[in-house]
Amino acid sequence: xxxxxxxxxxxxxxxxxxxxxxxxxxxxxxxxxxxxxxxxxxxxxxxxxxxxxxxxxxxxxxxxxxxxxxxxxxxxxxxxxxxxxxxx
Numbered sequence: 517x518x519x520x521x522x523x524x525x526x527x528x529x530x531x532x533x534x535x536x537x538x539x540x541x542x543x544x545x546x547x548x549x550x551x552x553x554x555x556x557x558x559x560x561x562x563x564x565x566x567x568x569x570x571x572x573x574x575x576x577x578x579x580x581x582x583x584x585x586x587x588x589x590x591x592x593x594x595x596x597x598x599x600x601x602x603x604x
Contacts, residue, residue: 525550534575544584551581552590552602561599
């Protein structure tokens with residue numbers, strides 16, 4: 517992510533918490549990239565509970581964030597649906 521993108525993402529946070537999930541696709545994509553890079557390690561499998569716990573550190577609606585991360589290809593679900601991996 518470029519420095520401009522990182523600074524833009526920081527504007528979405530107050531006191532370490534996400535103020536709101538952006539509706540604009542480009543802003544949301546910047547946010548998802550940031551969350552993927554800062555909350556999830558490459559090559560490590562996470563249970564749904566672990567994903568939710570990590571996302572809840574920044575916003576209460578962890579289900580919406582998880583869904584966006586999966587739908588936009590930042591996280592992938594295992595075939596059995598039991599775990600998630602950082603995809604990009």
